[in-house]
Amino acid sequence: MRIIIGISGGIAAYKIPFLIRLLKKSGAEVKCILTPSAVDFISPIVVSALSNEPVGIDFWNKETGEWNNHVAYGEWADLLVIAPATANTIAKMATGACDNLLLATYLSMRNKTLVVPAMDLDMYKHPSFLRNIEQLTKDGVTILPASEGELASGLFGQGRMEEPEIILTKIQEILKTKTPLLGKTVLITAGPTHEAIDPVRFIGNSSSGKMGFALAETAIALGAKVVLISGPTNCTLTHDALEIIHVTTADEMLAEVKAKWEACSMGIFSAAVADYKPATVSDTKIKKVDDVLHIELVKNPDIVSWASNNKKENQLTIGFALETNNEKENALEKLKKKNMNIIILNSLNEKGAGFEKDTNKITIFDSKGDTKIFDLKHKKSVAIDIFDYIIEYSK
Numbered sequence: 001m002r003i004i005i006g007i008s009g010g011i012a013a014y015k016i017p018f019l020i021r022l023l024k025k026s027g028a029e030v031k032c033i034l035t036p037s038a039v040d041f042i043s044p045i046v047v048s049a050l051s052n053e054p055v056g057i058d059f060w061n062k063e064t065g066e067w068n069n070h071v072a073y074g075e076w077a078d079l080l081v082i083a084p085a086t087a088n089t090i091a092k093m094a095t096g097a098c099d100n101l102l103l104a105t106y107l108s109m110r111n112k113t114l115v116v117p118a119m120d121l122d123m124y125k126h127p128s129f130l131r132n133i134e135q136l137t138k139d140g141v142t143i144l145p146a147s148e149g150e151l152a153s154g155l156f157g158q159g160r161m162e163e164p165e166i167i168l169t170k171i172q173e174i175l176k177t178k179t180p181l182l183g184k185t186v187l188i189t190a191g192p193t194h195e196a197i198d199p200v201r202f203i204g205n206s207s208s209g210k211m212g213f214a215l216a217e218t219a220i221a222l223g224a225k226v227v228l229i230s231g232p233t234n235c236t237l238t239h240d241a242l243e244i245i246h247v248t249t250a251d252e253m254l255a256e257v258k259a260k261w262e263a264c265s266m267g268i269f270s271a272a273v274a275d276y277k278p279a280t281v282s283d284t285k286i287k288k289v290d291d292v293l294h295i296e297l298v299k300n301p302d303i304v305s306w307a308s309n310n311k312k313e314n315q316l317t318i319g320f321a322l323e324t325n326n327e328k329e330n331a332l333e334k335l336k337k338k339n340m341n342i343i344i345l346n347s348l349n350e351k352g353a354g355f356e357k358d359t360n361k362i363t364i365f366d367s368k369g370d371t372k373i374f375d376l377k378h379k380k381s382v383a384i385d386i387f388d389y390i391i392e393y394s395k
């Protein structure tokens with residue numbers, strides 16, 4: 001891979017050294033071009049040392065007297081990655097402006113361009129920015145949308161530049177250099193299930209679906225087709241390689257898993273399925289009459305156990321264990337009892353792990369007796385670790 005990283009002037013430029021290292025580790029050749037304002041945010045010396053290449057900033061290199069040839073840059077690169085891409089650089093790209101070396105290189109690119117925006121919340125929502133992004137998409141540029149989180153301004157919302165690991169996966173997806181799941185279909189369950197008590201109440205939990213959707217996104221990036229069966233969540237994802245099926249209850253989730261399982265190479269069961277459901281559902285809203293209300297609960301079917309007990313030799317089942325105590329023992333017991341190949345433990349005792357959070361901290365155990373502990377990471381990075389582990393396990 002020959003990659004040009006075009007760095008424009010934003011705080012998120014501090015993440016670029018990590019991206020350069022990841023790209024170099026994956027065997028890529030990397031050259032960097034900085035806009036004049038990017039030098040206020042990142043030192044060209046750092047970028048040059050890590051990429052092991054001279055850094056382009058001006059059209060004219062005053063020290064050597066050489067011309068920085070944007071045409072040569074555009075011919076050399078397999079991909080131009082503009083990260084962080086500021087609102088200003090994006091606006092100029094959308095209009096064809098050409099007042100710096102990076103923009104001239106963009107206009108000279110023979111291959112694809114990936115834009116990774118980073119800016120503040122209100123800028124990210126501004127109609128002019130959205131118009132420019134739409135224009136770039138029409139022009140064939142790939143956009144890796146900003147993620148949600150705390151912004152440099154202290155505000156919270158969408159605008160954070162994606163993490164270097166996610167950018168790397170996107171680059172690999174675009175250049176199709178790492179598609180180990182090509183030809184495979186991955187089934188993923190996500191989110192909670194809601195088990196109705198009456199027309200207005202249910203038993204449920206606070207799973208957001210973030211972990212399951214991150215797994216789906218990563219599986220697609222690695223070349224898989226994905227069947228995502230999700231309980232009620234606010235998460236969204238669209239892709240040609242994705243079939244998304246929305247369900248509410250455990251019974252509905254199981255019915256969809258049964259319908260899809262045969263065609264899948266593996267199932268990753270990240271849904272937080274309610275273990276019990278009300279024995280009967282009241283047709284009308286239950287009135288507040290007595291001081292104590294008894295609701296009889298009956299066991300829900302165990303979805304991952306069904307898939308495990310109906311798997312062929314070439315199918316894998318991977319489950320999660322969400323624990324609050326005796327974490328390792330409980331996870332290993334579930335691995336065995338539910339006849340799974342791999343179990344991913346996340347404990348509510350770990351800060352930043354589990355329900356709703358953007359991050360997770362996992363330990364993976366497998367049926368061969370191996371274990372791996374991971375650091376606290378963004379759920380999108382956790383999803384990459386999980387697939388790396390599954391791919392190694394399957395070898």
Ligand code: PMT
Pocket residue numbers: 189190191206207208209210211212250269270271272273274275300301302303304305318319320321322323334346354355356357
């Ligand atoms: O959605 P997020 O907010 O991002 O949170 C992610 C998560 C914490 C929900 C996720 O990482 C996770 O841990 N999911 C599994 C939660 C859970 O139900 O764990 P469990 O230990 O109760 O279940 C063990 C395994 O059996 C799980 O793979 C579960 O999907 C599966 N199961 C459980 C009950 C049931 N009736 N059917 C099942 O298939």
